[in-house]
Amino acid sequence: MPAFNYAAALQAADPEIIDIMAEPFLAALPQYIQDIETAATELRHGDLRRHAHTLKGLAGNFGAEPIVSISHTIEELGKQEQSAEAQPLLGTLKNELREFITVLSASA
16 A cells, blocks of 8 residues: 655645644644553543544644544544554554654644
8 A cells, every 4th residue: 555645635734724733733742642552551441532533633634644544443442442452553553643743844
């Protein structure tokens, strides 16, 4: 599967949203990831659902579809009280976030 073009997604996104949200999103991202990891590890289903939902919504503002999709899957696992099943997705989520951060940081 080809890599997602985050640069193209950002070009298609609302530039005002990017100007307003990029820096706060980048600053808060480590905490979002930590919260998702902790909730998955500790099987805190409601927290996992909530944190993944938040990340999904924020990533959607930037057109970061792979992150939105993975976050949605993790959110659903939290809803179904299957938080342990989210563990394998965390590595994929982090990889996508690394790529996205590189592109977003360059445009912020």
